[in-house]
Amino acid sequence: MVSPQTMRAVRESGAVPNASLLLEISNARKEFPGVVALDDVSLKLRRGTVHALMGENGAGKSTLMKIIAGIYTPDSGEVKLRGVNIQLKSPLDALENGIAMIHQELNLMPYMSVAENIWIRREPLTRFGFVDHGELNRRTAALFAKLNIDIDPEVQVSTLSVASRQMVEIAKAVSYESDVLIMDEPTSALTETEVAHLFSIIRDLRSQGKGIIYITHKMNELFEIADEFSVFRDGRYIGTHASTDVTRDEIIRMMVGREITQMFPKEIVPIGDVVLSVKDLALRGVFSDISFDVRAGEILGIAGLVGSGRSNVAETIFGVSPATSGSISINGKPVTIESPTVAIQHGMAFITEDRKETGCLLALDIQENMQLAVLQDGYTKFGFVTQGALSRTCEEMSQKLRVKTPSLDERVENLSGGNQQKVLIGRWLLTNPKILILDEPTRGIDVGAKAEIHKLVSQLARQGVAVIMISSELPEVLGMSDRIMVMHHGRATGFLDRAEADQVKIMDLAAR
Template identity: 65%
Template sequence: MLGSNTAVKLRTYDQASPRYAANEAESEYLLEILNVSKGFPGVKALSDVQLRVRPGTVLALMGENGAGKSTLMKIIAGIYQPDSGELRLRGQPVSFATPLAALQAGIAMIHQELNLMPHMTIAENIWLGREPLNGLHMVDHGEMHRKTQALLERLRISLDPEEPVGHLSIAERQMVEIAKAVSYDSDVLIMDEPTSAITEKEVAHLFSIIADLKSQGKGIIYITHKMDEVFNIADEVAVFRDGAYIGLQRADSMDGDGLISMMVGRELTQLFPERTPPTDKIILSVNNLTLDGVFKNVSFELHAGEILGIAGLMGSGRTNVAETLFGVTPATGGEIYLDGERIVMSDPCLAIQKGLALLTEDRKDTGIFPCLSVMENMEVAVLPTFSGSGFVQQKPLRELCEEMCKKLRVKTPSLEQCIANLSGGNQQKALLARWLMTNPRVLILDEPTRGIDVGAKAEIYRLIAYLASEGMAVIMISSELPEVLGMSDRVMVMHEGEVTGCLDREDATQERVMQLASGITAIH
């Protein structure tokens, strides 16, 4: 509900309400957020925040995880209701009781966590709830296919409308989400971390779509943690911190240091920490590891205290190698040696027993248990260690969870808070805490900072460097080349399921890594 201090009578949208005509109100802004506040049990998510979106512009919304960005976007999209404040659309006060009402008013949102139906086709997902009907009021599948094909062609997305979404990669699903949002022909489009799971080529493709939308007078709210994207496409930048509005500036009047200072309230003098050289002791040895039809003949050694970066384009097999090492998809060929002992990694339980841990790339589908609490999500990997005679030792387990929350600075009102209520970055840190509680010898991190702000990234980097300095062996897979180059002692590069080269830290550059990732040449 809106606060009682809102004096203007609000126009409420429901399923029967049409969108306002563009000439119903003359306004400099498409969308205005005025003094909006929102609280949850134990948390003040937003406090009197403001935001204004002009037609034909991209407004980048920046802030650390937990700053309130996603909460405000869900209010705009009709998912949450504000406790107080006012929303204005095309100059008119509005209130959205449902996401459908916001869509009908001309506001669409691409969520950070993908919300597609995996067992339905691309076409069915895009037109869900608004399928074209024939004369018998039944779904016209032919027309739906044609509309989808035309939409995908307009956006230059090479996908089959009849392909089930469950068969698509995360990057392809993200492009379907983008197509779905564009299909509403909305005047205001919210993009929450739209490039978190797509390649550099697909990012460039998305930016061309955004340019087309701007030329049509659309207003775009763009949430990202990637600084280069902000200065590439944004016209204005608004910053939130701890649920409060900090300020707004033109993008061309800012630099990276100034933006970081606004976001975190301090200067980050060094993003990547100093590294301690690894030892000569080999912890993990992989020889000609193969998964038929996915990757083949992958070989490398991992030393105690070493961070081995794995780079490559989407579909190169990086994640598949990680999952095979962890026993999710057992290898069809090759050998894995741990401390010189050959291990047939048949399932994740064995991998955990042997001292391996895997932070998966998709926290929503393969990481968190969204209906469980923060503590229940953290403790799941160590419950056998704290169980005896059929009972769980709750006190020491809680103390360990509390200690890890403090160490990783997980922002949550309590361990009993449902993890789905945390920001994406804090969910990620809770998952990392889960695996660190197992005291692993080999820590496999697949996109460890996806959806995490720059301040939290620095904390994660320092933690990874500290773990390596204590002798832990780390494999880090990342689509962000600066991250791979800044953190790794060596970089192994993959292309189409094969290792195309392995570069020492001093030899690794973005150009050489991209050469190898594209399969242009091989460096030994």
């Protein structure tokens, strides 16, 4: 096994045994308590290619990437970088050897500037040993100019949108001039324009001979940007193919081991009376004049570009940021939603966009996360929690959503991103809501789980639940909604019925 220092010398010399093969993983195995995350997995990454990884949540993709990025050490198997066996003991080892990873859950420091985040540990210093902030910002501006990113290097990261933070993460990885770039769901929070910009960056890096590992659940991205792809299922390697050699349905069969006959199992159900009515709702400086009704059994989709105010409207209805004007009525009665607690009392549930920051409590286990919203709802007796009944209910919900875990005692931080999302959805479904607000409910979730969640939402609508679904994926909005409200810059620019809606009409309204 070659040390990272020797590997760096090989990298700098350019003398590698196989110039076309940049990275090779052979027979990797990684086991956690009660779970075999990887079982005899192999992968080859060639220079100047984009290699997509496909598979359901829990298939082992992120675990393998963390091995490549030096976060995990494999229990067995070997890693070859530029033809030389190497063991990466830390993310710093990986970075120094030309491997950078952009995580699905962003890892920027919110109260530092953009420039400070990008060059941390590599800051230029003055002759007195202090950080040279002028040079720091100039370097960042030059990097952004090269990548055509329009972000102020001096702004604090906490003030940026999720999409802008994603671009900062990408710029940070590029700044290391790495030969291997790992991108884990990089477009999950990006608009179509931003995705096109990212793909332009990726193509440029590919032309420079970089090898890019691209994890995605979006089939259209695979066919647009990837040269080849590998599929994993249940911690095992299934196969590798050129992206031009297979169809979408063939990839899905490889991923899930079964047919997905209907991606959007929308049911046409009787629409009942108005459950939620919003009139002239406003949050000063964010959005204004928002009015709509949602009826029992109806799914109202909300579409719009990032920054349109979609999530802000949902948060205001749920009491996260109480409205500055306007009114909300439930079942015909005016209500004042001052906090999420009040919203829950009125039969609302809200699945937030960011499961890591505002959704799951990562340090707690699955049951502790699921039961949070229902501890006082029929599961107490004489002031004590009836733990047996609560455990059975949480177990049933876990099985219903197909959460991949050895037990409910598993900490949520150990689950894949998609399984964390399922836990969050399960928490709110246990409240038996009458009004369900879903903000990007399938973000970062694999194709099989997406179909299951869509089916579940349709079932809830059939039971009379009024559903609001916010999504950046237009096929999801079109496939699941009875009506669609489109927003732009804090205003509702139009409503479309299911029969008349299409992507062109939505984008036209979203750009007004």
